[in-house]
Structure formats: C-alpha cells, structure tokens
Amino acid sequence: MGSLPASGSSSRSFQQRVFSLLQRCNSLNILLQIHTQLILNSLSYKNNFIFKLLSLYVSYGHLHHAHTLFSTLHKPTTPLWNQIIRAHARTPAAPFKSVECYNRMVASGSEPDGFTYSFLLSACARGGLVWEGEQVHCKVLVKGYCYNLFVETSLVNFYAVCGGVGKARYVFDEMNQRSVASWNSMLAGYVRCGDFDGARRVFDEMPCRNVVSWTTMVAGCARGGKCKQALSLFGEMSRAGVELDQVALVAALTACAELGDLKLGRWIHWYVEQRFVVRNNEQPSLRLSNALIHMYASCGIIDDAYRVFMNMPRKSTVSWTSIIMAFAKQGLGKEALDLFKAMLSDSVGVNEIRPDEVTFIGVLCACSHAGFVDEGRQIFASMKHTWGIHPRIEHYGCMVDLLSRAGFLDEAQGLIKIMPLKPNDVLWGALLGGCRIHKNSELASGVANKVVAELNVNQAAGYLVLLSNIYAFAKRWQDVVAVRQKMIEMGVKKPPGRSVVQINGVLHNFMAGDVTHKHSYYIYETLHGITKQANWEDYEPDITEVLVDA
Template sequence: MLIKGMVPANGKRVVQEHLLFLLQNCNSVNALIQIHTQVLLNGLSHKNILIAKLLSFYIASGHLRHAHHLFAKMDNPTTTVWNHVIRGYARSHMPWKSIQCYSHMLSAEVLPDVVTYSSLLSACARGGLEKEGEQLHAMVLVKGYCSNVFVDTNLINFYARHDGVQRARHVFDDMAERSVVSWNSILAGYVRCGDFDGAIRVFDAMPCRNVVSWTTMVAGCAQNGKCRQALLLFGEMRRARVELDQVALVAALSACAELGDLKLGRWIHWYVQQWFVARNQQPSVRLSNALIHMYASCGIIHEAYRVFVNMPWKSTVSWTSMIMAFAKQGLGKEALDLFKTMLSDGVGVNGVSPDDITFIGVLCACSHAGFVDEGRQIFASMKHTWGINPRIEHYGCMVDLLSRAGFLDEARGLIETMPLKPNDALWGALLGGCLIHKNSDLASQVENKLVPELSVDQAAGYLVLLSNIYAFGQRWQDVITVRQKMIGMGVKKPPGRSWIQINGVVHNFVAGDMTHKHSHFIYEILYDVTKQANLEGYGSEINVFLDIEV
C-alpha cells in the first residue's frame, strides 16, 4: 500500500498526492504511523498541507504526543494548524496545555481567530482555569467575538461550571442567536448547581430538545437524589420517541436501584438487549455495571450475576459491584470466592486490580459471614500488597467483623491504635458486639467515649442500643439513667419505615401508621401473615425493651 524508499524530486508531488489519498482512507493508528514514516523518508516534512492533515488525524485519534512532535517541526504553521493543536489539547486530559499553545501562538505573531477562542474557553471549562477564562472573556469582548454562537456557548459552559449559573445566564440572555447546544449548556448549568426549578423552566422553554437535553435532566435528577422525578422524565423521554442513549439508561437504572423499581429496570434491560443485538454490539461496561447495581439493589442477585458473567470485559467497578452485591445479600462465601477469582484471573488477564471500594465490599462480606482470619489477612494486604491506606470505612468493617465474632478486646484495640480519629460508627459497631455477646462492662466504657461526642440527631440509636445492653445485663438503674439522658437531650428515636411497590406505585409505612386509605385492609392481611409466621415457629424478642419510644 505504501511507497518504500526515496523517490526523485520530480516524483514527490505524486507521492504527496498518494499519501493524502491514504490519509483520507486511514482507519488505524498503525497505518497513520506508516504514512508518517513515508513523509519523513520522502523528504516531505516541509509540506504543510500534508503535515496539517497528518496532524489533524493524530489529534482526532488522541495521539497528542505524536502530534506535538510533528507540529514542532512545521515551518510557520498557520492559524488553522494552531487551532487543530489547541482544540486537541482542549479535548484531552491536559486542557491547560491549550493555554500554553496559545501563548506560543502569540509569541510567533500568529493571529488567533474565533475558533481559537472557542477552543480555549472550552479548555478553561474542562480544566477549571478560572483566571484564564476571565482573561479570555475580556479578549473576546475586545475583539468583538461575543456575537459568535460557538464562543458564547463555550462562555456559558465555562461560567456554568465555575462561577455559578447567573453569569452564564447573562451571556445566554445576551445571545442574538441560540443553538440547541447553547440551550443544553445553560440547562446543564442549572442542573449542576442544583437549581432544578430553573432547569425545568429552561427545559420547558427550549424550542428544540435533543437527546442531550433529555439526558441532562434525567441524569441530573438521578445524581441529585430526585429519583422519582428522574423516572418521570425518563418516561416522558420514551413517549417523545427520543432514542435513549447510554447515559440516560445508566441514570434511569440508578434511579430504579434507589427506588427498587424492578419492573422498569427489567424493561431497560430488555431494551438494552434489543438495541445492541440489532446492531451486533455489546453494552458498555458502565451500562452493564448499572444493570448489576439495579438487580442487586432489588435483591435479584442471580440476574445481577448473569449480567456480570456475560460481560466480555470487566472493570474494577464491575468486580466490585458484584462483590458488594453478594456482601449485601449476606452471601459472604460467594463474595470472597469472587474476590479470589478477581485476584487470580482479573488482575493477570484483564489488567484490573482491587481498589479501596473493593476492599470495603469484601471486608463487609467477611463480617457478615464471620470469616475472621480471612478478614484479617485481607485487611493487612491492603497496604502491604496493594499500597492502599485503609480509610475509616475499612476500619469500620474490621471493627464490625471482630465485634460480631466476639473479639471485643481486639476490636477496641484496633479503634484505639488506628492512625485516624475514630468516628461514632466504629464505637457503634463495638457496641453492637457488646449487645451480641452481652458485655455490659465494655459497653459502659464505650458509652463514656461515644455519647459526649454525639449530637442529638446521632444519639437516638446508640442510646437505645445501650439501654438494651444494660437490660440484657439486668443493670436496670443504668437503663433508667440512659432513658433519662434521652429525655434530657430531647432525643426520640425515629420509627422505622418500610416501602413496597404495587402496580408501579411505591407505598411507605411506619409502625402504627393509619394514614393509608386502605390501612384497615392492610392490617387484616398483616394479622394473617403474623399469625401464619407464629405457627411456623416465629417468636419476637421480648426479654429486652427494643426501640422503646420516649
């Protein structure tokens, strides 16, 4: 395909045309490098039209190092060539290099144009370059480029990311012409700062919405805890016959996981299968991870595992999600076995390794399964083998593991010798162990360390737990003291809450709740279920006063 060796000077024009043709049909980096080699071998490195084409292909493929070397050898690059390089860095993981290129461009006395400033503002938005962005805005005003839709859109994006939505809104309101990208930029600004009322006003006012507009709203709601609203918008998106992209699907699956909406989650899984089968493609790793999380959150662990097994490549997040899923379902052995498989297969073959979240999952699994020795070994390997310094969450898992298993002194020693300041969750885990193993003496010592540090909102659960521990030890005076302390602090333990979804509607209940319109019928069913459970041998704990309301 390529011409080998040197050619006469009068044949260089033919070679140049041939290489330009090859560039237009280039579909791999290896072919690109071969063409570059031919440019050098045939003495064509001074041909700017050829070099500019080669440069743009390197940048488009993300090979900025090759692009930089090529650019450095160019004679008097034009504004267009400078713009290629600046735009390439603006879209890379090194957006600040765009500013460096801009400085060199000015030093070379090459005049920037509207494309230059548009790319630079994009780089400032992505790289958090607030000072540089402000200076560029001033230059844009001086040069009169503020009426350009591309410059204005990147200004909106810059201010929406770094200076609040108000300045972005000023730019947006002053625009003579607005594209759908401009609308999407201001919409994303409102969502990013959590102003969903403003986002809805913008969304409703949009003359034209595309998939990005819908996805911005769905993902924004899901990421900010407005899961019900996210699913309502997702439903509207479907009814509007907008093609669902992977970002919207991941966001909707996240909301399904949070709300326990298995029905919609299954529909999304079906849609994903149909869409990708029709195109002979595989879902992205991120989308598969979201499916695992959704099924695990809904308690359908076998479906989560089926998605996991069918993934052609698994990221660290994939392994971690499945380990977490097993751990949350109390399947400690399965979680530990999967972790071992990850270490033996995943690390060597796929190049993935466990991260700090993986270790939280596997330590949690060890805790629920009572795998004390394995938990100790895994905890020790974090720093020694993987170079990961344990965080407070890892210490919490270890304290919980040791406390559940009855190693209360070891758990206390770990808390008192750890390099981090222990929080209430660690002392609470130790208290939980005191309840399991009826150690009221240690609980009394923990009380002296824990309770003085607690706010009123934090104290309720721990004080009820202490009261129960003292009741187990028949230390009734201490029970009275704890209850009086709760009254004095104004503490009241919030009642537990339960959710159930019926016909797409989520209902929630608290103990003694009579607000539901079908409450009498519900309590009749509950009575029958309780009666049947008692016949099957169920018996409630009655030798301590659990969760007494004050």
Template sequence: MIKRGVPATGKRAIQEHIFSLLQTCNNTETNILQIHTQVILNGLSHKHNIIAKLLSFYAASGKLQHAHKLFIQIHNPKTTVWNHMIRAYASSITPWKSVQYYNQMVLNACEPDGFTYSFLLSACVRGGLVREGEQLHGIVLAKGYCSDVFVNTNLINFYADCGGVEQARYVFDDMTQRSVVSWNSLLVGYVKCGDFDAARNVFEEIPVRNVVSWTTMIAGYAQNGKCVEALSLFGQMRRARVELDQVVLVAVLSACAELGDLKLGRWIHWYVQERQRQASVRLNNALMHMYASCGIIDEAYRMFTKMSWKTTVSWTIIIMAFAKQGLGKEALDLFKDMLSDGVGKSGIRPDGTTFIAALCACSHAGFVEEGCRIFESMIHTWRISLQIEHYGCMVDLLSRAGCLDEAYRLIETMPFKPNDAIWGALLGGCRIHKNSELASRVANTLVAELDSTDQAAGYLVLLSNIYAFAGRWQDVIAVRQKMIEMGVKKPPGQSWIQIYGVVHNFVVGDMTHKHSSLIYETLCEITEQARVEGYKPDITEVLLDAEG
C-alpha cells in the same frame, strides 16, 4: 494505503497525489505514518498544506509529540494550524499547554478566532484553570465574540464546571441566539451544584430537548438520591419516544436498584437485548447491580458469568452482592477467583472498594481470621492505601464476633478520627454481646461528637436498650432524661414499595394513606395467623418508647 508505482510525472503530480491520499485517509495510525514517510522521502516537508493536514491527523489522534514536531516545521503558521495544537492539548492530560500555545500565537501576531477561544475554554475546564478562564471571558468580550454561540456555550460550560452557575446564567441570559447545547450546558451547571428546582425549570423551558437533556436531568436525580423523580421523568422520556441510550439506562438502573423496582429493571434488560447491539461493560454492571440490589442473586450471577469482558467494578459488584445476601463463603470464593484471574489472565486488580466487599463478606460470615488476613494483604501485598471505610469493616467484623476489646484498640490506633459509623459498629457489637460498660463509653463519645440530635437518637435508643437488657434501670432513666434535655426524638421507621409504577411510602403510626384501614386490618390478620402457627416475636429490645 500508499499505492506503489506512482508515475514519475514530476514533484507537482506526486504532491497532488499525496494530498489526495490525505483527503481520503481513514485516519488509522499505519496509513498516516505511511503518508508521512512519503512526504519526507519526496522532499515535501516544506509544503504548508500537506504538513498542516498531517498535523490535523496527529492532533486529532492524540499523537502530540508527532504533532509538535510537525508544527515547529511550519513557517508562520495560520490560525487554523494553531487551533489544531490548542485543541489537541485541550483534551490531553496537559491542558495548560493550550494556554502556552495561545500565548505564543499572540506573540507571533496571529489573530485568534472563535474556535481558538472555545478550545481554550475547554482546556480551562479540563485543567481547572479558573483565573485563565475568567481572563479569556474578558478577552472574548473585548474582541467582540459575545454573539458567538459556540464561544458562549463554552463559557457556560466553564462557569458551570467551576461552580459559578450564577455567572453561567448571566452569560446564558445575555445570549441573543441559543442552541440545545447551550441549554444543556446551563442545565448541567444547576445539576452539578445541586439546585434541582432551577435545573427542572431550565429543563422545562428547553424548546427542543434531545437525549442529552433528558439524560442530564434523570442522571442528576438518580445520583443525588432523588430516585422517585428519576423514574418519573424516565416515564415521560419513554412517552415522548426519545431514543434511549446506554447512559440514561445506566442512570435509571441505579434508581431501580435503590428503590427495588425489579419490574422496570427487567424491562430495561429486555430493551437492551432487543434494541442494543451490544451492551457496554458499564451497562452490564448496572444491570447486575440492579438484580443484586433487588435480591435476585441468581440472575446477577448469571449476568456476571455471561459477561465477555469484566472490570474490577464487575467483580466488586458480584462479591458485594453475595456478601449482602449472607453468602460469605461464596463471596470469598469469588474474591479468590478474582485475585487469581488478576495475577494470571486479564490483569484486573482489586481496588479499595473490592476489599470493602471482601471484608463485609467476612463480617457477615464471622470469618475473623480470614478478614484479618485480607486486611493485612491490602498493605503488604497489594499496596492499597487503607481508608476509614476499611477500618470500619474491621471494627464491624471484630465487634460482631465478640472481639470488642480488639475492636476498641483498633479504633485507638487508627490514623483517622473515628466517625459515627465506626463508633456505631462497635456499639452494635456491644448490643449483640451485652457489654453495657463499653457501650456506655462508646455512646457518650459518639453523642458528644455528633452535630445532629437526629443522628444521636438511634444511638441513644440503642444504649438505653443495652442498659435495659442488663437490668440497669437507673441508667435507662438517665438516658431517657438526656434525650429529653437534648430534644432528641427517635425518627419513626419507614419503608416503601412500588406497585404498578407508583411508590407507596409507609411510616410507623401513619394513618394518612388512603388504604390505611385495610393495611392495618391485613397486618392484624397476618400477626394473628403467625401467632396461631407458633411464632413468638422477640421483644427484648422493645423497651423504650422514645416518643413518649
């Protein structure tokens, strides 16, 4: 705060006092504006050191209009002043303006330094300025900054982000000195391009790994379906006693959700409560999603109700959780609560994913009219652009309810080319409602458009079962023959379970598991006990041995 009653001991004393205030300023907007006002009132707008310091505050806080107005007042600005502007715009929504300032800087015969080039490379990453970044690489080499760790690390970031991981590796290998940030930047590059073997090699070679190193690798595994690897590496991270941050916990929770690892998910929940002062909304969402995916819907809902701040993602997760559990009415009640909350209280609006959750709830509950109303409201009320996933939900809803002709007409009027999920939903409806004629049309269209014979296998088996149920045995034989000609084999069913931290994978007919004899013996006992209790399995669709 500006203190009133500064002794009038001359402008020099006032100038020193204001500069002292700038040195100790806590960088809040109110304080900066108060100091700026005093600078103007005391006629100090021409003082380079004061204006430059004010400029640094405005640039750091993103007040770019104020920063620009101050900048143009500075006569013959120094490199550090130019750097403030270049850095500020590099992290803004208009990063290309950093390049414009750099060009002005060169025209004004002001010599850039390593920070200038580092900030510019950050701007190129943010703005996708590939050509400018490559030109900067040439300038960096020509100016002799090839040994600057900070500059080279930003070069690695640039190439890694633009997909040129080989060039990033070239820069990395050419470095005489590396920091952990340099290693992490290369690691991010390999993870982004999906080369996990190379990424793991880099990870193992890092001399001293920090939490970013571990998080990058674990999150990369989790986000690319390598959940077993993610949890295994997380176990190593815990044993290494690395401090766990919320970013890595979110990544691990997504892997727990995928694998159904409730035990580890519960441990993370305990850890958050014990160690973290306050969980972020993102972490709370991840915990809620984990419980929902593991089928613990009550705990997911309890977490949802306890969240002091909810986002659109929070609402979407809980709505989808109820929908997947077959609790369509409860899911739609939540959806209605969200809409009323969004209109009247927090301002949260549903997005396209929220509507997918609501339509799924309608589909599983058989609420056709409600689903159609929600579908229409997306366009007319919420102005949300319809995507192919929304049409897929509607086709599934109509097909499950037996409105097969309506579903087929909807597909024909779609502004998108139907994918296999769309046709598969309609084919599933044909199976439920025993419509072999439409199923034949759908399956032929579907198989003709699929690139992979493995993809076609499931649909052809489904079509064969529909024919068999309808007594169309010649068609069953024809489908079987087509599968043989295409070289199609139905992928065997499989499942997995985690016990004491070890994931066990089970494949139909597989005898390689070390306890397979005991497993099959126990399965026979369970089957026999079920038969004694009066259970009769539905074998109407076990009609085609696709492997035979």
C-alpha cells in the same frame, strides 16, 4: 499504497487520492501510513494535508504525533495553531498548555480567530483556569467575537464549569441567538450546582432538545439523589422517541438500584440486549454491564447479577468489586470470598485489574457477615503490606464489626484505640452491636456515654435505643428507665422504621406509626389480624428489642 512520483498530472491524481484516503481514515495505523506516503512524495509541507493530519492526530488523542508534526512547521497558520491548542484542550492532564500555545501563537504574529478562543475556553473549563478564562473573555470583547455563537457557547460552558451559574446565565441571556449546545451548556451548569428546579426551567424552555439535553437531566437527577425524577424523565425520554444512549441507561439503572425498581431495571436489561446484542451483535459497555450488576444486586436478585457478570467478555476492577459487594450484602460471605480469591488468581495483572479500597470494603464486609475472623485479619493486614492501600475509616469499621460480631470485643476496642483516624459513630455503633449480641452491658455503657457526648441529638437517638435494649437483655431495668428519661430530656426520638415494596410495578412506601397513608386503615387492620394469628399460635415476641423504639 505504493509511492507515486510527485510531478504533473500524476501528482494531482496522487494528492486527490491521498486526500480521499484522509477523509475516510478511521484508525491511527492507516493515518501513519498515509503520513509516510506524504513524506516520501514530498507533500508533507502542504497546508491542506498538514491541517487534516493534525486534526486526525488530535481526534485520535495522539498528542505526541501531533506535536512532532507541528514542530516541523516553519510558520504555522492560525488554523494549524488552533489544532495544537485544541489538542491540549482535550488532554485532561495538561489543559494549561493550551494557554502556553496561545501565548506563543500571539508572539509569533499569528492572529487568533473564533476557533482559537473557543478551544482556549474549553481548555480553561477543563483545567479550572478561572483567571485565564476571564482574560480570554476580555480578549473576546476587545476583538469583537462577543457575537460569535461558537465563542459565546464556549463562554457559557466555561462559566458554568468554573465561574458559577450566575455568570453563565448572564452571558447566556446576552446572546442574540442560541444553539442546542448553548442551551445544553446552561442546563449542565444548573445540574452541576445542584439547582434542579433551575435546570428543569431551562429544560422546559428549550425550543429544541437532543439526546445530550435528556441525558444531562436524567444523569444529573440520578447523581443528585433525585431518583424518582430521574426515572420520570427517563420515561419521558423514551416516549419522546429519543434513542436511549448509554449515559442515560446507566443513570436510570442507578436510580432503579436506589429505589429498588426491579421492573424497570429488567426492562432496561431487555432493551440493552435487543439494542446491542441482537441488533448490532456487540456487547454492552463495561459501565452498562457494571450498572446492571449493581441494579440486580440492590434489588436482591443475586443470580441475575452473577449471570450478567459471567457473560461479560471483559471485566474491570469495578466489575469484580460490584459482584463481590453483591454477595457480601446478601450475607453470602463464602461466595464473596471465593470471588475475591478468583479475582486475585485469575485477573490481577490483566487489563490493570487489582483490588482497590472499595473491593476491600466488600470483602471485609463479607468476612464480617460470615464470621471469617482469621481471613478478615489477614485481608486487612494485606491491604497495606501487599497492595499499598492505607485503610480508611470504612475499613476499620468493617474490622470492628467483624471482631465485635465474633465476640472479640476487647480486640475491637483495642483497634479503635490504636487506629490513626478519629473513630466515628459507625465504629462505636458496631462495637455497641457486638455488646448487644454478647450481652456485655458494662462495655456498652462506657461506649454509649462516649458516643452520645460526641454526637448531635438526632444522631444519638439510635445509639440510646440500642443501649436501652442492651440493658433490657441484662435485665437492668433501672438503667433502661434512665436511658428513656435521658432521651426525653434531650428531646430525641428514634426515627421511625421505613420499608419499600414493589407490587405490580408500583413502589409502595411504608413508615412505622404512619396514619397519613391513604390505605392506613386496611394496613393496620391487616397488621392486627397477623398479630392476632400470632397470639393464637402461641408466638412470644422478643419485647426487649422494642422497649423504647416507639
């Protein structure tokens, strides 16, 4: 774009051309070129251009350029102040600076408007500035903006995030009219505080829903552990003809992973392939690909998880960690360790990829299941010395499990004694598991007594059962009876075993000892038949594992 003289009709033509370019601008580089031309043609002082430039710089997230431009203004107008307040409100690191800008704006004599208060409330919500947000609410009431739909919606959102859903509901109920954004803010408030019944009521009352409404419910239920509800809503969303966005797809995949719903997970994968790869010739987002890896891994389909991983054009730390964890959970320790080595040699330093705390949990877990004791020791030591990561209780748990499984019970116990964190029941349980494998009933007795003394009744049940089995291995029958008697005195009972099986797309839940299942008669009849066949084939069950399980 060449420089044009800023005079007469040619100036008007140039201004129209530049404004048209600003309207179509879609990148920072083009914006900088347009800004340069405005400066060269002495047009950078015009408010209509300044406003558009500021707005675009803010939209692109380039606060430095916005600030530089704003600092050249002698007496900014209210719309220009609004843009710089909005810029800080969108910045996660410094939303409080919106409040500072507002104070400077008022001190300069500029009059705030509805947009000012809306942007300011957004900043307070993002930064958790409760007192400041309440002060803005007071200003809104004094200045008469309490019936401005944009401002009221921002108030609902602010209170839903910072002040509690009750205050948000009060503002919401006082509104004369509500937009979809108002309803969505109220909906998000209920989801955020875990009140899914309240969220469902708001959702059902909504006169009009958009993709944000559906996504808020699906993602909220998935994050809140209500995976069946999440998938039910996801199905409703699809049947309602709402286009499934990436947030909803990731949430649904998370729920599929939790429930083991492979059929729906595969359908979502097909949908992703059709929508992104076939229709738009583009790859799914990192988050979506990572969710697919997690879903397949949780359903035990490791080959498909690895295929998704290998087809990703760009990988993140989460991608590497997810596939390492996938192999580790399937007991494929060598493959998980090889992937970790590939991550270190091929990807560290690329796209800021480096192993994090979760990566090391996966690798140490893989070492434990594969019996790679020396590798596990080296990796555990490298966490702090090479990567500057201080081991958490989970990492110590993996190491204790690794050492205990391999028979290094004294080393495992020594690690528990010297660790800077208070050991939890998981660590003691790992050590007890090692005692069972290696038939060390003496150490097990001391560990179990310590664990049971520290845990509540419900937590202690599993460890007492494990101790009883260890005594049974050692044929210490009197101790077995003593543990069972202790369980009776404490009123504890081991939680029944559970399993979930998917048949023809339907998930079936089974619980040991359950007689409430509608097909329980046929289930127990089949179990009796299997037991009978096992007896005919001279199968001898290992009864030491079930002495006190029932």
